[in-house]
Amino acid sequence: MYFEKRDVVLIAGIILVMIGLIPFMAPVYAVTIGLLLYFGIKVYVGRKRSMIEKEVGEGVCMECGFTIVDKKCPNCDAEK
Ligand SMILES: [Zn+2]
Numbered sequence: 001m002y003f004e005k006r007d008v009v010l011i012a013g014i015i016l017v018m019i020g021l022i023p024f025m026a027p028v029y030a031v032t033i034g035l036l037l038y039f040g041i042k043v044y045v046g047r048k049r050s051m052i053e054k055e056v057g058e059g060v061c062m063e064c065g066f067t068i069v070d071k072k073c074p075n076c077d078a079e080k
Contacts, residue, residue: 014038 014034021030060066061073 010038010041 066075
């Protein structure tokens with residue numbers, strides 16, 4: 001879990017939600033909900049990213065751009 005520029009927008013939004021909740025409940029509950037929201041979104045975004053990384057795999061071949069499988073390019077290494 002690392003800090004990103006996008007997190008600033010996320011935190012700003014959550015602070016607004018917390019401020020909106022404070023008139024209806026104790027500030028401590030509003031902060032708790034805000035924190036839950038923050039970590040919920042972080043976990044969701046992290047899972048989505050790792051799914052994308054899995055799909056991308058081990059990278060792409062520097063020569064042809066094919067997806068690397070088992071540290072080999074199925075396109076170039078097959079020809080050798
Ligand atoms: Zn290749």
